[in-house]
Amino acid sequence: MSMYTEEQAKAILDKAIKASKADQCTATLSGSSGGNIRYALNSVSTSGYVSDADLAVEVAFGKRIGTATINSFDDASIEKVVRRAEELAQLAPENPEFVPAIEKQTYKPSTTFVEKTAAVTPEYRAQVAADCIEPCRKEKLVAAGFFNDSQNFSAIANSKGNFGYQKSTGMEFTCTVRTDDGHGSGWVARNLGDVGKFDAKSDIQTAIQKAKGSVDAKALEPGKYTVIMEPAATAGLISFMMFGFDARQADEGRSFLSKKGGGNKVGEKLFDERVTIYADPWDEQAAVVPWDNDGLARERTPIITKGKVDYLQYSRFWAQKQGKKAIGQPGNLIMVGGDASTMDLVKGTKKGVLVTRTWYIRMVDPQTVLLTGLTRDGTFYIENGEIKYPIKNFRFNESPAIMLNNIEEIGKPVRVGDDESPFVMMIPPMKVRDFTFSSLSDAV
Amino acid sequence: MDRRDFLKITGAGVGGLVIPSIYGRAVAAEVLLTKMDVATKKRLADVALHAAKSGGASYCDVRIGRYLRQFVITREDKVQNVVNTESSGIGIRVIAKGAWGFAATSDLSNEAVAKAAAEAIAIAKANARLRTEPVQLAPTKGVGEVSWTTPIVKNAMEVPLKDKVDLLLGVNAAAMQAGASFINSILFLVNEQKYFASTDGSYIDQDVHRIWAPMQVTAVDQKTGKFRIRAGLSAPRGMGFEYLDGKAEDKVTLPGGAVVYRDSYDMKEDAIAAAKQAKEKLTAQSVKPGKYDLMLDPSHLWLTIHESVGHPTELDRVLGYEANYAGTSFATLDKWKSKNFKYGSDKVTIFADKVQKGTLGAVGYDDEGIKTQRWDLIKDGILVNYQAIRDQAHILGLKESQGCCYADNWSSVQFQRMANVSLAPGKEKLSPDDMIKNIENGIYIVGEGSFSIDQQRYNAQFGGQLFYEIKNGKVTQPLEDVAYQIRTPEFWNSCSAVCDQSDFRFGGSFFDGKGQPGQVSAVSHGSSTARFNGANVINTARSLG
Numbered sequence: 001m002s003m004y005t006e007e008q009a010k011a012i013l014d015k016a017i018k019a020s021k022a023d024q025c026t027a028t029l030s031g032s033s034g035g036n037i038r039y040a041l042n043s044v045s046t047s048g049y050v051s052d053a054d055l056a057v058e059v060a061f062g063k064r065i066g067t068a069t070i071n072s073f074d075d076a077s078i079e080k081v082v083r084r085a086e087e088l089a090q091l092a093p094e095n096p097e098f099v100p101a102i103e104k105q106t107y108k109p110s111t112t113f114v115e116k117t118a119a120v121t122p123e124y125r126a127q128v129a130a131d132c133i134e135p136c137r138k139e140k141l142v143a144a145g146f147f148n149d150s151q152n153f154s155a156i157a158n159s160k161g162n163f164g165y166q167k168s169t170g171m172e173f174t175c176t177v178r179t180d181d182g183h184g185s186g187w188v189a190r191n192l193g194d195v196g197k198f199d200a201k202s203d204i205q206t207a208i209q210k211a212k213g214s215v216d217a218k219a220l221e222p223g224k225y226t227v228i229m230e231p232a233a234t235a236g237l238i239s240f241m242m243f244g245f246d247a248r249q250a251d252e253g254r255s256f257l258s259k260k261g262g263g264n265k266v267g268e269k270l271f272d273e274r275v276t277i278y279a280d281p282w283d284e285q286a287a288v289v290p291w292d293n294d295g296l297a298r299e300r301t302p303i304i305t306k307g308k309v310d311y312l313q314y315s316r317f318w319a320q321k322q323g324k325k326a327i328g329q330p331g332n333l334i335m336v337g338g339d340a341s342t343m344d345l346v347k348g349t350k351k352g353v354l355v356t357r358t359w360y361i362r363m364v365d366p367q368t369v370l371l372t373g374l375t376r377d378g379t380f381y382i383e384n385g386e387i388k389y390p391i392k393n394f395r396f397n398e399s400p401a402i403m404l405n406n407i408e409e410i411g412k413p414v415r416v417g418d419d420e421s422p423f424v425m426m427i428p429p430m431k432v433r434d435f436t437f438s439s440l441s442d443a444v
Numbered sequence: 445m446d447r448r449d450f451l452k453i454t455g456a457g458v459g460g461l462v463i464p465s466i467y468g469r470a471v472a473a474e475v476l477l478t479k480m481d482v483a484t485k486k487r488l489a490d491v492a493l494h495a496a497k498s499g500g501a502s503y504c505d506v507r508i509g510r511y512l513r514q515f516v517i518t519r520e521d522k523v524q525n526v527v528n529t530e531s532s533g534i535g536i537r538v539i540a541k542g543a544w545g546f547a548a549t550s551d552l553s554n555e556a557v558a559k560a561a562a563e564a565i566a567i568a569k570a571n572a573r574l575r576t577e578p579v580q581l582a583p584t585k586g587v588g589e590v591s592w593t594t595p596i597v598k599n600a601m602e603v604p605l606k607d608k609v610d611l612l613l614g615v616n617a618a619a620m621q622a623g624a625s626f627i628n629s630i631l632f633l634v635n636e637q638k639y640f641a642s643t644d645g646s647y648i649d650q651d652v653h654r655i656w657a658p659m660q661v662t663a664v665d666q667k668t669g670k671f672r673i674r675a676g677l678s679a680p681r682g683m684g685f686e687y688l689d690g691k692a693e694d695k696v697t698l699p700g701g702a703v704v705y706r707d708s709y710d711m712k713e714d715a716i717a718a719a720k721q722a723k724e725k726l727t728a729q730s731v732k733p734g735k736y737d738l739m740l741d742p743s744h745l746w747l748t749i750h751e752s753v754g755h756p757t758e759l760d761r762v763l764g765y766e767a768n769y770a771g772t773s774f775a776t777l778d779k780w781k782s783k784n785f786k787y788g789s790d791k792v793t794i795f796a797d798k799v800q801k802g803t804l805g806a807v808g809y810d811d812e813g814i815k816t817q818r819w820d821l822i823k824d825g826i827l828v829n830y831q832a833i834r835d836q837a838h839i840l841g842l843k844e845s846q847g848c849c850y851a852d853n854w855s856s857v858q859f860q861r862m863a864n865v866s867l868a869p870g871k872e873k874l875s876p877d878d879m880i881k882n883i884e885n886g887i888y889i890v891g892e893g894s895f896s897i898d899q900q901r902y903n904a905q906f907g908g909q910l911f912y913e914i915k916n917g918k919v920t921q922p923l924e925d926v927a928y929q930i931r932t933p934e935f936w937n938s939c940s941a942v943c944d945q946s947d948f949r950f951g952g953s954f955f956d957g958k959g960q961p962g963q964v965s966a967v968s969h970g971s972s973t974a975r976f977n978g979a980n981v982i983n984t985a986r987s988l989g
Contacts, residue, residue, distance in 0.1 A: 178767060253669070254664055364984045442774070444900065
């Protein structure tokens, strides 16, 4: 068993806190159960079910910290893990950046748990695979995809009387459809808390259409183009930019948000007026647990408002040093948009490029957040409001800090995930001018 | 590299409670020194093998793993975190009704192991309904009871924590004294104690060690608001703590003055150089974009080999099994069958191996119990082979697996992972000093930088740590803002010279990511300095206004 009720979790955490002889003790208990199915070449390749739970105990003697974790929760194990943490703390050097355990927090629950997602069965997962594979077989297309569902719980307590408990669920689906000659490729992805909103049969049609529509792509000259970025195509760029929002890095002069001569750029207008991004653990569509890794309560936090930087992420140590209030670090990113769909943006575009997905994004220069990466699985040329023909993939070299200044139009946000990002995101489709494609790729 | 896991470990907010779960439970340091008794492992393995056979499996393999890791994370004069983790358990893989099934448990009681074997069979039978053809395993003979250990001199897990902390803080102090604004330095130590048993009659006990000592030195000029980072020039290695001895004979001074390292690393010396070079980077000449001949040091070239040869020659990618995530490959089977696909120039021979001493990939046997070996992927420029495992060997007409199977934990199912992939040294005597003499207009690149490649491994872009302008056979000045873009076959066909064996050195990755759910693996890439003509170099400087 790896899912514990609030009462069970509290009993375990209380025992750990009570067992500790250290100056202070923080304990977390978290667990998850989840299944996945993977398929390729129109056939299921692997499927699995993983269930695990962990008790982590962090203790401090003065400024010496020790941490140990264990995955059994009988009284002897709880005692053992606390003693181990204490032993490690005694051996550790003093940490000059030590901060005491957090005070008692008030956590306002968010709706992160959906019963239907928690009840997904192996048969449901197999049906997702079948719903993708069957239509592809019929059309001589080849499906490769992955579906993953999970239910989790997270509980936290410390020797200052703090306690929190919350359950959550999530699902992630991606599928790539290729023509059997390998000349066309399309992709679809869904990231949801509620599996009830997911319909593989309908979603797979997006990937099928893009695969069929992307055959025999034409080569366009690399250069600056007006682009319509689907939400998933932008998510990776924006979440990469967030690594520059660390307050300490900015204050130390090593972020694009560092100010010449010292300090940071909070309060400066650095983006187009239409750019507003905030975090909100209680957002209906992208709710997250109302505390961060340190147990600090999350708040609704404006990050960028009408192009102005409102927020930098302070660690508890850096907040204390700079005389700032440390608040819970964001678990989601919500970008404000309008009502237009991706296709509405296409309709209003005279000449441009539609980008389905971006891939292998890496930092080229942290000074300017210059990123490189490629388009993938559905790149099309737009003329007079219509998708005219598929085009070859491009490599881009572009900074989100520049891209978010070149906005022409913002559409309706949708929930997206990203393999390389810690955030749940609500990102709109965007029309952006002068996006820099620096070379062509032959990859399909 | 799997960036998310790396960031979890090294991120600014690292605290004891955010240990990445893939690395298992945090334990006390002394736990890292103990081992599980071989007889106990054999007994447990036999329980699983017996349960699988009597449950109807036609094949079964068992991996009992104990994965130990230690991380020491510092910045300037502070130890940010010390984490010891242990993860132990058993993974059981079976073939039943022609399909694979896998189950794993951390409970090492006979009952739990037998139950996991039964679960694996049930999953195999369920998967069998959805398979089009049965699994075909390349034959292999059981090797009986054998063992293998990484040939280490000093077990890093036995080195007292204090010595490790003192080493890193000493390195940091030296960098700060040499003018660095900031330094982050880390020690990653890995010990995989792996026991493999199969119904073919193999009982293989292996003790695998790896070490990595990365650092990042930053120079900040507050007046201009500019900052530059110079990362360390070490390589992760399949070695013990002796890698950090920094022996004089392992130091190589390159044309232009940069110092790089062979089989041991002087971290303090490199930190001092990094501090100076990070400052130089603040004012170095910004590159003029255009065509240049590139001279690529092994500390840089390993990553280009990894992305543009290592990945596209993985057979599962070629076949389409990774299409949804990591992607497919341009190096398709028809190109291989033609026996005349020019992947590179005739100077280019690239081999795969899991046997070279001191490499990350070196083991006695892979995670399917296959004895490791060395083979050519590209011979004199022609694509001649791929990297395959037991259930793929028949596709290539091979009589046996090449031994490329790996799982990153006992709880992960093993699959095809990259072997070490290396560029063979040139046959004629040639040093970097000789090579540079013939370059009229070029750029010399040392150290790995940013990297990105498309899902079929055609178009790639690479940065570096140190860039030097070459004019008429000589290094003239350092450059900045350099990245080059390649189309893989054109790039390798532009290879006009490779230095000889005496210049052969290794680079590598500790965190190569692949699969869904994702797994990491560690892999080395060796080469001598190589020259590539007429590469497309771009300028990466931008202005945010």
